Amino acid sequence: MVSVRINGKTVVMHSAPETPLLWALRCEIEPKLTGTKFGCGIGVCGACTVLIDNVAFRSCQIPICAIDKAEVVTIEGLESPEARALKKAWIECDVVQCGYCQSAQLVAATALLYCHRHPTDREINDAMQGIECRCGTFPRIRRAIHRAAESLQP
Known part of the structure; x- marks a missing residue:
């Protein structure tokens, strides 16, 4: 057990x-x-x-x-302030297409924002590497992560 x-x-x-x-x-x-x-x-x-x-x-x-x-x-x-900001940004940036990978994308993006409150494109690419999106929404995912990070700034 x-x-x-x-x-x-x-x-x-x-x-x-x-x-x-x-x-x-x-x-x-x-x-x-x-x-x-x-x-x-x-x-x-x-x-x-x-x-x-x-x-x-x-x-x-x-x-x-x-x-x-x-x-x-x-x-x-997934209910942290980072996750809530990401979910809001996901909607605002119209990220989701088929949605299959989106749970994993949100989880990985949340872990990223725990470590990097204002991530660079390179940090986003590194954190999201290996989560395949067959629909090609990665540019919108990156934009949403930046938007969420900005919304978390004081």
């Missing part, structure tokens, strides 16, 4: 220790946290990105035994 805080609630997972966090989130936890998407299963596409102790990780690559006592935040629990 692994005890983890997920979106602010303590959860005990009974899956095998090597079970990827992605599958525990989507299949074991009630209610099912299906906002974290399955894309490739090998950590390449980034669709399964979640925050673990405020750092973006590919949940398909993290076994639940590696996160005992960690704090996990999925798109369903």
